[in-house]
Amino acid sequence: MRNILLILLLTTSGASLAMGKPLVVCLEENALPYSDPEGGIDNDVALAVADGLGLPLLIHWYETEEGDEGNPVLQVNALLSGGYCDIAGGFPLAKNSFADPGEQRYPLETGGGQRTFIALKPLAPSEPYHAIDYRLIHRPDQPLNVADLDDLVDLKVVAEENSIADLLLMAHRGGILRNSIHHVKPGDNTLFQALIKQQADAGWIARHRFESWRREVSMKALVDSGFDHDFSINLGFAALHSNQQLIERIDELIIELIDDEELETLFSRRGLTFRPPEPPTLMPPISQRLFQLY
Template sequence: MRAWLAAWSVGAILAATTAHAADDPLRICLDEDRPPLSAHHRGKPDAGFDVLLAQAIAQRLGRPLAIQWFESKLDEDSSPQLEANALLSDGRCALVGGYALTTDSLVKPGMKTARLPDFAGATRDDRRRRVALGVLAPSQPYVYSPMTVLLGPKVQGRKIGDIGDLAGLRLAIETGSLGDAILMTFDKGRLIDSITHLVPGRDDLLGALQRGDYDATLIDLARFDAYRAVHPDTAVTASGYYYPIGANRGYVGLAGNGELMDAVNKALAELAAEGKIAELGKQAGLTYLPPREPAILGEVWTKIIQR
């Protein structure tokens, strides 16, 4: 009788623990203004590929989903790496979605602390304080994020098979962007005289391309997806050329949370094998490309400069 009661007690405890784990939300941090990957705006339903994927992952894990929205604003004391690390280290979420998987973005931070980005529910104290940082660990990638050449209305149909094919065109690029580094360093600066630099947040790069002020630019493919969703009649077209150095995106969490990452990787593998991830990309208006090798891109800047 005592043995039966002891076994029943252990079973009850395990069942209660399992039920509690199932009730514990899967907390994922997503950028509130990165369509078509993720978008959160007052008066509108949450949308984006990463939102749909997070819902699918949580369902596979049998857990409710809680999205912690944040706003990414770069300054001299911040970066996507530090923002993600601060959110995770502060316990705002267990995973950050849509994270570019590069060696640079996963190294141990050189700073011991960092400020939190603005996030939904943040207090005045949250905006002031600094968070002790941990070490990041990635999931397997779930989407490939390339740079692509966009063409203005005056050069529609021009064949682009390499960056060198942009010679003779009026090029526009945002200062300090990855596209800026690629174009400025190509073939020892061969394109420099054709490049006009625009200021992010002040100048409208794609609007200028649409007006025919410039002939071509080099930007992230997902950004063009977002522009095309708002401007379906745009005369700006994708050339079909993808710059050969691109990054996969995946989840990132804190090192030491291996059990959760293993479960997430298992769910990602199942969803990919069933074709569900590609379907979610299409549903969100994303030009979905499956992950490519290497899973984690190393030494991005060195690769660009050497090309």
């Protein structure tokens, strides 16, 4: 059951932080282990921030729009610009996500198949509250000796199609791993099942996705190889650039939560490893060029 004191569905715009009003946070639905109506680490952090502000928490759930027209960053910008929430959680902190949108408008779905074109506004990042890294996993009866990504060239490695993990492998050293990579459907347990069924030698996936799956199924059919890769992504909150006072207060709370090890405790309760944010706060634009550096 839901373990947040107050999670409601916001159906009106114009959220504010006036006295008696809740902190309204946009979170992606069905994005475990990060955010979901049944619970997630981003839910927990949002609640901790709301508590620190002395405000009740109200979550506006949204589903990432798929297809050629879908753009998660612009979609979140539209939710903030349209007044559907005060801040958005679990937001990748990359420079291109905070570029001035100019006169762009985003066709935000508002229910019943209707869309409203929202004029986008400049966003500002909070301090990051954790980082996501990527792990090489395998069956325990097939140990791997991997010192760097070059060692994967003779292996069959599964990755979720078009995920960050996939793009990292595809871009490595000009694409030398392309023939080693086998794509699976993103967002479900297909990658894990492919390894269990011995359809691949290894899998490459975000650490928290693996930890969450392993905890859910209570089995040790797959293990972490221990290979550490340099790439990670800082995640934090995004808000309208004009809402600087709120961002500054949230920054203070995030720093306190990290220094007091409260975030580490929240992650531990969900069976997840807390990876502290790493400098710089904003990574270079997420692009093929960036991935080629790794």
